[in-house]
Amino acid sequence: MFDGLKDKLSGFTSDVEEDVDDDALEAEDEPDADEADGEAPADQAADAEPATDAQSSEDDTQAAAAEPTAESDQPQTGSEPPAADSEAIDEPATASSTAVEDADEVPEEASQSDDTAVTDDDSASEADSESEEDDDGGRGLAAKAKLMATGKTVIEEEDLQSHLDDLELALLSSDVEMSVANEILDGVKENLTGQTRRRLSSTGNLVRDALRESLYDVINVGQFDFDERVQQADKPVTIVFTGVNGVGKTTSIAKLAQYFEERGLSTVLANGDTYRAGANEQLEKHAENLDKKIITHEQGSDPTAVVYDAVEYAKANDIDVVLGDTAGRLHTSDDLMAQLEKIDRNIDPDMTLFVDEAVAGQDAVNRAREFNDAAEIDGAILTKADADPQGGAAISVAHVTGKPILFLGTGQDYGDLEPFDPEEIVDSLIGE
């Protein structure tokens, strides 16, 4: 599942990490920088010495960054001029840099300067480094060397931008929707260069974490606890399914019937697809396989009447959930929209779920947007994720519709339905 995308994302993280390492090595190759500034190397070594109390040092540093006027014997960040004991960098500024740490944990809420992500939990000289940058508007070689000595590494912003361009291409070629790709890129850049809003546990690798957080933000949109909502709703719960023909809508309804049974909830199926010849037989086959009651009417009859009858049946027989199929005609069909509106008006379903196939990529994303615009959906099921190397639809649908993906279809068996867990998906894409 999504193997092509996984490879591309892994290419991005390793390329950036390589550049980070290269920059760090370059910095290391310039040991004379401070000496040329008239600095005693011993000063630098002393500055670079890890604090004896790493935690309190980190706290101090964060406090200093957050409150520039706070009393501290360390140089202040922000608009404060460097304190007298800060290391002077006479060297001309190199291109503006982004400092990233490639090891250790990142603090929950690292408060940092706008163009720098400096995070460290064992350094006493973070504020020194930041003030040096403020001092000369860029990070000099001495500062790079110092970052290296404190376990930090650096990447030039222009290098990062070229990686971001590669990432954009990778995302677009994996069928990620353009606005979603841009959102991911902005997120990665912000996570690498600005204040980190950490929502996932750290992998200890800042580049990978930046990408994970950014992906998580776009695919986690609108998530709610589907099981809890169904369990807590008044019974019967009515769920109506929309989506075009052939994407796996009928199969998904059958899979959900089994899913509910495994959670102690009974179901009745309703074939509201009265338009297509053979639709009754198709759903009947699933109902027979799963030993479920099914309500059908003749082809051409009113779909609302079918779902209505199923709801009545559920009330009379103490059935928990009504699963109603609808005709899979194209969303541009006024008939279809009128049909859904009529079901909405007369039955007021608890949820309308949009079903499409992950393998349809951009087409699935566009259809999700259009269906949601025409007849508001509550969530989506993406089928055939098992056959999709791209992952573009899985990443884009929630952000584009504002409604969550709730399940992935992962095969043709009834058990092949997986709740969509954004954190798990991100971990499987990026690696934990």
Ligand SMILES: Nc1nc2c(ncn2[C@@H]2O[C@H](COP(=O)(O)OP(=O)(O)OP(=O)(O)O)[C@@H](O)[C@H]2O)c(=O)[nH]1
């Ligand atoms: N590999 C794979 N195949 C699936 C999945 N879900 C459904 N299919 C297959 O996709 C084909 C179409 O599924 P249907 O359930 O008939 O599709 P539908 O949307 O109901 O189609 P209509 O009834 O024509 O509207 C069937 O062969 C299913 O077995 C899935 O998650 N993975």
